[in-house]
Amino acid sequence: MNTLFTDKMASVYDAMYQTFIDYNEEYDFYNTIIQKYGSQSTLEIGSGTGNLALRFFQNNQKYLGLDASEDMIAIAKKRTSKSTFIHGDMREFTLENPVDSILITGRSTSYLISNEDVYYCFDSVHQNLNNEGVFVFDFIDANRYVPYCENNKSIIHKANCEGILHYRDSNWKLTTADNFLMEWTATYYTIQDNEKEVIAEDFSTVRVFTLNEIQLFLYMKRFEILEVIDRKTYAFDTYVIVAKKKKSSHK
Numbered sequence: 001m002n003t004l005f006t007d008k009m010a011s012v013y014d015a016m017y018q019t020f021i022d023y024n025e026e027y028d029f030y031n032t033i034i035q036k037y038g039s040q041s042t043l044e045i046g047s048g049t050g051n052l053a054l055r056f057f058q059n060n061q062k063y064l065g066l067d068a069s070e071d072m073i074a075i076a077k078k079r080t081s082k083s084t085f086i087h088g089d090m091r092e093f094t095l096e097n098p099v100d101s102i103l104i105t106g107r108s109t110s111y112l113i114s115n116e117d118v119y120y121c122f123d124s125v126h127q128n129l130n131n132e133g134v135f136v137f138d139f140i141d142a143n144r145y146v147p148y149c150e151n152n153k154s155i156i157h158k159a160n161c162e163g164i165l166h167y168r169d170s171n172w173k174l175t176t177a178d179n180f181l182m183e184w185t186a187t188y189y190t191i192q193d194n195e196k197e198v199i200a201e202d203f204s205t206v207r208v209f210t211l212n213e214i215q216l217f218l219y220m221k222r223f224e225i226l227e228v229i230d231r232k233t234y235a236f237d238t239y240v241i242v243a244k245k246k247k248s249s250h251k
Contacts, residue, residue, distance in 0.1 A: 040100050056083070101133060106138075109209070138240045149182065169189070
């Protein structure tokens with residue numbers, strides 16, 4: 001069961017990622033890209049606890065956030081109460097008005113497990129972008145991450161949450177199922193008075209992609225790739241894709 005994005009764990013997740021990611025730098029990275037292509041309105045898919053939303057709001061930009069976790073959205077609304085968030089599924093969503101740019105951040109593409117998931121998501125993105133709108137997203141590079149996980153079976157991260165040091169012990173296992181899937185198990189715990197107290201355990205199946213796979217998905221879903229950016233994050237080798245919506249052709 002995936003407990004990461006619910007109730008108390010949403011707060012622990014938020015605290016941990018404050019230590020992993022410089023959100024000012026993250027905002028600057030994505031904002032530089034979308035401004036390059038003239039974006040005046042943005043949807044962020046996987047908006048989480050609102051770290052990027054806050055910075056879009058502070059810079060007076062037209063922004064929407066979409067997330068599958070109501071608990072994450074609740075934290076996001078506390079962080080930036082005047083921003084707009086939608087509880088929804090990235091595989092199937094419809095906005096009231098199309099936007100100039102759509103971002104999928106935080107490697108949320110990893111939760112598109114099947115090819116059908118990818119098709120539905122990219123279709124929804126295409127339908128909700130303005131003509132010539134840009135689609136920007138990151139994904140974990142299978143060619144580098146699979147060997148890394150084979151050589152690093154357990155990875156421990158730690159973060160201070162409400163004055164208490166929290167630990168996350170992550171374990172990865174490559175499955176033999178369809179696509180490049182990883183079974184991720186994590187134990188969240190604290191150590192106080194030399195006693196280990198387990199807070200929660202989490203299990204997820206996530207997908208990593210090859211660049212060739214992504215290129216083909218985009219081609220099939222009527223996107224033109226503008227940029228491929230090789231980007232190292234706190235624990236993953238990723239690619240960031242910048243693609244443009246192709247106009248529908250009528251014969």
